[in-house]
Amino acid sequence: MAGVAVMSVPGGRVAAGSRVRVRDNWPETRGKVHIRTPHYLRGQVGTVVRHLGDFPNPEELAFARPAQILPLYHVVFEQPVIWREGRAGDQLLVEVFGSWLDPA
């Protein structure tokens, strides 16, 4: 898929087609956490398919703390790139919160 610069849309959302990198962040090494971003995606580059909606941050909800409302995106990743095996063209489609995404 062609690289597209991250484009903000009204409300601070990332536009469909934007290339994004999942943060290479490992909060679980620093204490108790509840994280909905799978390990295998940390540091990986994908493409935003669409904004799915805005939801309270599960990382806070899990501990009954006040939760910020975050945008949730459907992001597509090339499956063989992530696992270094598999069939070219196969993809992973994953829900990722905006707080885990940076422009790629």
Added chain:
Amino acid sequence: MAGPGVRIEEIEGEQLLGALAALLAAKGIVTPAEITAQIAATDTASPAQGARMVAKAWTDPAYRVLMLADGTRAAESLGIPMRGAPPLGVLEDTAGLHHLVVCTLCSCYPRAVLGYPPFWYKSAAYRARAVRDPRGVLAEWGTVLAPEVRLRIVDSTADYRWMVLPLRPPGTAGWSEERLASLVRETDMIGVTLPEVPGG
């Protein structure tokens, strides 16, 4: 395997449930009527509900559009209780694209339309292999995709729940919605299998 120990656990479970329900009512969190309604909704949830949606989408183009745009509304329009359920997303298989659903982090599953997840869906093996060796997993289910079909593995990680709208199998022209629905299995709506006509 039902022995005396099992029976005791059941009794303890009922007592715990009664005590919890009384506490929730006393604190004004949930009324007994709301609990009864939720139990009724949970009991009606089964793969037959999802199968009704799939069969209707196969025969009614307008319903197909609604289902792909808003799975929750599409389910509700068939009388399937969705109140309190996470939003339902529907993944459309095409001649060139097949979807496979997994939850690698736990066992997120569209219970309102598919009922309880099958045991293997929650297994560590399926959760790990579906994202890393999806075609190997499909082969073990006897599912063979045409060489040109791309695979999209959908990792259900957050607030949505996902079901697959599979392709209508050949040999079903003129079938009624009810007959079509009888073909559709939970595994077809997870994406590990494809709907098929028995003996076809």
